[in-house]
Amino acid sequence: MTMPERRTRPLHRGRRFDLRATAVFFALLATALIAGGFAARALAEAVQRRPVWGVVLLCVAAALVLARGRRRRRPSAARIARRTGEALEQATATALDALDTPAPAPLAAPAPAERYAEEALRAAGAPGVPDYDALSPEEFEEAIAALCVRDGCSDVRVVGGAGDLGADVVAVSPEGRRLVVQCKRYGGDNKVGSQDLQRFGGTCFTVHEADVALVVTTGEFTAPAAEYAEQCGIVCVDRRGLLAWSAGSAPVPWAAGAGEAHA
Template sequence: MTAPAFRKSPANRRHRFDLRSTTLFFVFLAVVVIALGFAARTVADAVERRPAWVCVLVVVGVASLVGLRRRLHVTRAARRAAAALDEAAREAADELQAPAIPPQRPVTEVAADDDDLTPEESAASYDDLTPEEFEEAIAALCERDGCSAVDVVGGAGDLGADVVAVTPDGRRIVIQCKHYGDSHRVGSQDLQRFGGTCFTVHEADVAVLVTTSDFTTPALEYAGRCGIVCVDRDLLEAWTDGTGPQPWGAALGGWAAGRGTAGAEA
């Protein structure tokens, strides 16, 4: 049995001397040296004959180099600005795509839905509302306590009706809202205007006037004669926190004049 013959690795082979490649290398080197010498001689002759032109060429060359460098700086700055704008656009897009923070509960819902509010907290929350928001809060109370077809109709030409609804027992309730301060009580003229439309125009089974203030004595007397339920600040707070009756429940019990503190009408 004969052993296989191993081939020598190409790395172990000796490189052969190539005369042709060596000659071409030296010829190329000689050409480069001659060209460099000729260029140096030309520059020297130009400096001797026309030094001004050489200075101009040097200045132009330096200016070109400086301008090129500035262009490079401007290009880099532009790239950085573009990158910053791109990053800002991405952040803005992320903010727009991020889920919106749920809004805080308005005071209308707090006043209507939070049974843990103290009377002082309820009063403060109603005081912070606008007249329109106060009407929405009263509508929310009606919905909370089982009324259906609740609608806020207050505005120009409402003829005294701000909130209309149907009570749980099927009666039509018409409510006028007076968002007054403590020093501004509801007077008999307010009751008379409301009493002139609540039954004849709006066909109310239950007519209610609710206020953040209270009523004067003449106003309560007029309401008692006409069968209008008066809900003053104290009764409103009791209705809100669930410790007092709803206005339609009070009307069922024969209560029509409210129990707010009343003084003589100015």
């Protein structure tokens, strides 16, 4: 009896192992990893300085992934390594350009209105308007004494120091009245308070025998301090009043009717 012959399916021949192609692939992969390390470091510095570059590079990477997914044919290992190297080279160049581009300078904080007024007076040629903020407390006392001399006072002396009992500058006005001035070189938001006025009010008339007592500051006065000064007849000259006095655009503080606080 004859047995039917069975047909055997031919075995599918797989691809043969290519040592040379494998070695080339791993060499290219190692090169890409090294270049990727340097690129990642440069990109990290660029993103830290400019976060917008991180968003741009993520968009580029997403576009490359989508473009790769749409291709039907299977790319070879050499093509993948070549395109990876090109992408890394382009990303590295972009990151280096970002590092070389100087960061924009921060915007300067707007100056207060008093600073604008002071600079405007200097620009107009007012010679008696120094930069009071740049003076030390001792230089500020000298500047106030110079204003008194400029406006006709005599026997002008700077007496501020230890044991001055609140008097920094003393002078005699052109009308013959004795002036006693306390100088407060304050900066920022520091204001002259009522306690400062009370200490000065306790000595300016009884100890220094002032006809006119003035408190001059580069800052401002608190409301209680201004109220106490008005009650005691002390003339308060704040920053705006000082600038106007320095520029000669306002009456001198010891003028008639100057017993009210200057705003």
